[in-house]
Amino acid sequence: MAMIKCPECGQEISDKAKKCIHCGKVFIEEKVAKEELKCIECGATLNDSDEVCHNCGCPVEESPIKPQEVQVSSIKVGNKTKKIIVGVIIALVICVAGGIGYKVYSDKKAEENYQNAYNTYIDNLEKAQVLMISGGSDAESLCNLTLKVWGNAIYEDRDDETDKYTRPKGYFVDDFNEALANLFADSDTQSTISDIEENQTAVKEIMKKLQDVPEGLDKCYDTVSDINEAYGRLTDLAISPSGNYSGFSTNKSNAISDFMSAYEKLDTQIPNRK
Template sequence: MKKRIISMAMSVVVAISALPLFSSCSGGIGGTNINQELVKNLELDQNDISILVKPFEVINIARNELNSKSNITNEDLQNFSNTIYDAFYGSKDNESDASDISNEKHATDILSEKYSNAAENNEAMRTQYNTYETVVLNGQSSITDYHLGEVDVLMGGVIRYLPIMRYKDAVSFLNFHSELLYGKEMISEEEINKVSENNIRTSYKDNLKITLSKILNSSAKAEKICKLTMKVWHNSIYKEHDTETDAFTMENGSYFYDDFNDALKNLYNDTTYNSDISSIKKEQEDITEIVKLMKDVPEEFSSTYDDLKQLYSAYQTFSGLAVNSSGSYNSYSDSVEKATDEVIKYYNNLKLYLD
């Protein structure tokens, strides 16, 4: 799955700090009385403004519908998140051929174009433009994740993200724009938490299945890295040839390094290796957030959270060994073997709840 460039939640914090917070707009969210400094800086006309405010009208209707539900399912969250992104980017699924030909513009198109124009001879506006483009790319990445998730399901698997986390990303994207246009968030943290608690209770079994899948997939990546680390370590010590490790253990492909630390250093500096490590670190963060969300356990699954915490602890140990190898070769190998067994044991315990 295509990875988000950076966490949407973090990007919005950075983005809002990079763009000026305007207080010139009054009242609530919605309507054409938007930030006048923004209008001036970006040279927005009335047609631009009407396009920019339209998403908030559409989203507010969907928001009220979502909040009225006593049981918020994963599908409800997906639909609401899609409504947010479709409102700002436009939904090609719903556009006619005629609208495609006319190159109909949407809110993100307007802001990207206007920021780009304003940034041509203005350093401050260039910074704001770069910030906005990061937000736009994050949103596009979330849309891609959704469509890839649909493919996962069609192939008989499960989606690789928790819908409540995608909902939070979408709301962060929405709140960024409401801060930009109206100087305030459209959806509060309190509302987000209420939706989250409702959804976790309603769709606990499905969310548990997604959580286990994420932990298992990340553990498989960690296992791959640990095995490669041990192989490089072993072959460097015992000077054994292997097509997978020779690039790390041999100098210029001619002879083995005297010190195995030189071989490990080559591995640690490898681009692919570092990319895999970065991926695992991101997954560690995601899984930590997911496990925190899963604490709202319905009565039917009351005993699962303790088991999930045990699996999470085992996963953290295992993935930590992939990210940071230390000790001697023997102690590291023993730790990897023990951590692998722990992850498998606790994963199998939790699988019983899904059968």
Template structure:
């Protein structure tokens, strides 16, 4: 065992002496004890940490490597417990981020599915409106042709097996073509046909309202359908409510009939095969 000189009194003492036996000066300061849980400095003789309440081990502070490890993070001492809390927070942030991404993807898929269903429904209604108009236009065309024929035969007293019952119901021609047209519209079969055309107009009108706001890929199709609808209305009105002279009526009917046919041909481009 080596001897050293006390720096306070100059007497020789053991190098392992904690204080000088001659003058009582402290030669080796006592190691401070620290809490293993929170790292707080402990006073001599305490049995539990005054900071966190953790029981104090008698061996605390004996060796430097037994002291709680401390990590400096931007100037803040992070203990084992705090590191655990930070780890949990980071994990929750990652989970939250992943969950947000998953929700966004789910919402996108849901919206895409709803849009696809809307497009499919729109396509079905587009075809339904087109073929409903085509049916009504066909009935209107045959009815208007009969109106024009009755009108003409009444004026020019032309006999015809199909029109005689309207133009000469009593065996001789009526004096006014309006009487012949009145006989035609009073006919039960023709009256039912006109009522059917009116119902067709109502149905088509409802479908056109549903088709009013088309998806982007059907905007051109809707424009073509609108042109078809205008021609269809003109044609069906010729059957429902004929007006003007025979010449103007015939001209209006022929124009409406031609426009309806051409509009339908344009509309065919947008229909599924």
């Protein structure tokens, strides 16, 4: 055995020493005690060379291999990727919110459009009533005058209103047709006919607008169409009288009756504006 100097403190120690007796520097690591091998059946301590347990005879099995632990490494996401993901999420949120917002806006706009169309339709219904009652009134007056001239010419009845047509020269005309021709050649009659024809044109225009019926107003359109049908018959009779005296009188009465019946019905059907 030789003496050497400790590389740590410089003191002399044996070259076989495991550690310095002066400073405690360790030169040779002690082997870690090996884990004892035990029988899996009875727990007796076994030697490495044993193939069976000397206590119970159970075969010695190799130590089971411990299952390897699986470590899941976390995915590291860079700042740029995070920004992209956040951007995508924000975009999706905006799209969803935008879709909902558009649906709400679209529904509200549709409701507003329907309300405007509904109210406009009611206004046009009332306008149609005014136009047709005005034109119908002029037509009725002209029809009544036509019947009066017609009858007085036939029965040679004098009347201050009709004498200028039935007795233009101080005596009755030979034929009622001549009296009617005098009536329709008169400037006042021509002016009335012109007013009725203008009214007919205005009624046709408003009826075209009424063909586009909003939901809930179908019955109103059916009734105003009935008024228009009777109005047309009455105004045509006034402008172009035809047939015989009795038939003309009956047709006029029927047209007026149908007109007023439908007119009053529409009054009960037209709802309030929204």
